[in-house]
Amino acid sequence: MHDRGEVAEITKRKILQIVKDLNYQPNLLASTLASKKPYLFATLFPAPPSSDGYWNKPAIGVKKRIQELNQFGVDIQPFTFNQAEPKSFIENAEKILSINPEGIVFAPFFKKESESFIEQLKERNIPFVFIDSEIKLAGQLGYVGQNSYQSGMVSGKLLDLILPEGNILVMHFAKEMDNQNHLVQREKGFYNWFKKNKQTTRQLYTTEISDTSSDIWMDQIVNTIHKKNIKGIFVTNSKVYYAGRLVEKFGWDDMKVIGHDLLRENVLFLKKNLVQFLICQRPEEQGYNSINKLFKYIVQKKGIAKENYTSIDIVTKENVDFYKEF
């Protein structure tokens, strides 16, 4: 009998001894069948700007695992927030609290707002796992995502490898860089690869583009690219297709481009040889694994690994077809 308190200490110990002796394994099937208790999970991800946006992908993995687990009475309620508005994060966090789920997966995109959310989760004893980026030692059940610094190293190595000569431009397509923690980490890793491995014959430059609503951002970039003899571009997130469009528009056929994530348009550029490598982090798998962590801990009551760094996949024209299916 498991911990409902109404047992004498002596018999309890006796029973536990027998349990050990017989190596008793509770039958999960019978258990969940009998309990008939529904489990509700919630996710809080950034809202993807389009149906092709990056954040659809973790959601796909989430949905898949939930479907597999619906036999166990596990259900999901997804929430999203606007990447540009911390307020929407707070609002949706509150919505989540109001439905009182047994477990949560979320992306701690805004640090301060996430921390206050975490406070409330701890009060209510609701376990949570981070996805994509993480806050260290915040009491999370675990983290599912990539090691951004190391993936930056990989990008550095690859871009250097394919670049006979010329300088490099690191491009951040993002607003509010301070919060986009992993973009900064990737940049660091990228720079450090050159510091460690090369006696720096190349120059590295960094630029931030926050507004891509029209093509005016290109003008300034074109300028630097010519002035600084840029021959390689590293895009720190999934907006590689912007760089692809740029290269295509101006017909720079010796420009080498590298970036992140297998969005449809990115893959198109990869196949057209306008982008040479894409670094991929299997976002669907991350979504899948994050739910699985909750399930194992909450339903199966098993211990789980805390950190779950997904692989840093190097994707190129020749192997991309084997990454697209899930």
Place this chain on the structure above:
Amino acid sequence: MHDRGEVAEITKRKILQIVKDLNYQPNLLASTLASKKPYLFATLFPAPPSSDGYWNKPAIGVKKRIQELNQFGVDIQPFTFNQAEPKSFIENAEKILSINPEGIVFAPFFKKESESFIEQLKERNIPFVFIDSEIKLAGQLGYVGQNSYQSGMVSGKLLDLILPEGNILVMHFAKEMDNQNHLVQREKGFYNWFKKNKQTTRQLYTTEISDTSSDIWMDQIVNTIHKKNIKGIFVTNSKVYYAGRLVEKFGWDDMKVIGHDLLRENVLFLKKNLVQFLICQRPEEQGYNSINKLFKYIVQKKGIAKENYTSIDIVTKENVDFYKEF
């Protein structure tokens, strides 16, 4: 009620209509709990020569999935055969038949012997999935493994990329090449990448080494390497460490080596920069997935995808650490 025949056609249709209307989903928990039927699976893999051998890895994945499924009454009985002796394949195939499992995963290493095995499996209606290599249209439930030809293409691209000048040697470490179908495929893909993408300024050579019991094989290789100005080596299977030892022994520090699979010793050479890239096919995941295919089909009675090409992972010093865990 599901197909035990003793129902009137009319009521059957009525019932099925209601089933549809209510969108009835059978409860797998209750179902397997009530049936209490044990499922026995069997695997037939090549016997790994040591505890570090390649074929331990699929077995790890198999074991993991089996453990997760032991609640469902799924058990496994593993068999192995000697890669050098078709007879041992036959012997173990017969052993498998004698225990009469509900499903089988095996590597169709010897074509002829596999085909006669398949005949018998079909007679008994035992579903089977291929792992690692496949025989097309043999009535298998599915295939889990890599597209060898395409992985050869990837190797070609990478080796070309890192090689400023010089010629290339393709090394097969294997006996009985005729049966090792995927090694040939990899070689083909490798050659074809150069044919398609390069106006061949490089020469490509191929060699087979069947006996590595002592180091005498090296003598002849050293000879060709010098004569032919070999600067790059592609090992078509997991025996990359042999090439690594060679390079280390003779101190060729401009030799670039590329090969397959994350064996412990291969990774060591990778970290020492004596091997530049390893192509990896997630063998543990393959084992895991192959069992999962059997489970879904046999226990859950769901349809499954036939082909399951695993990704062609490009592994280098910088990202290897994120591939080792499973």
Place this chain on the structure above:
DNA sequence: TTGCATTTCGTGTTCGTACACGGAAAAAAT
């Protein structure tokens, strides 16, 4: 129509666990 074989269908029990409930035992109060 009757008797018998065959087909079709409903019911009861079972799988291993959860949880509620009531009774026995122990402790406390009178």
Place this chain on the structure above:
DNA sequence: ATTTTTTCCGTGTACGAACACGAAATGCAA
């Protein structure tokens, strides 16, 4: 010692589907 209260523990029913078994319905032949 008796009653009341509290603590502890055994038993019964339920979860949803599988399967066996027997009853009912039907078909068939005489």
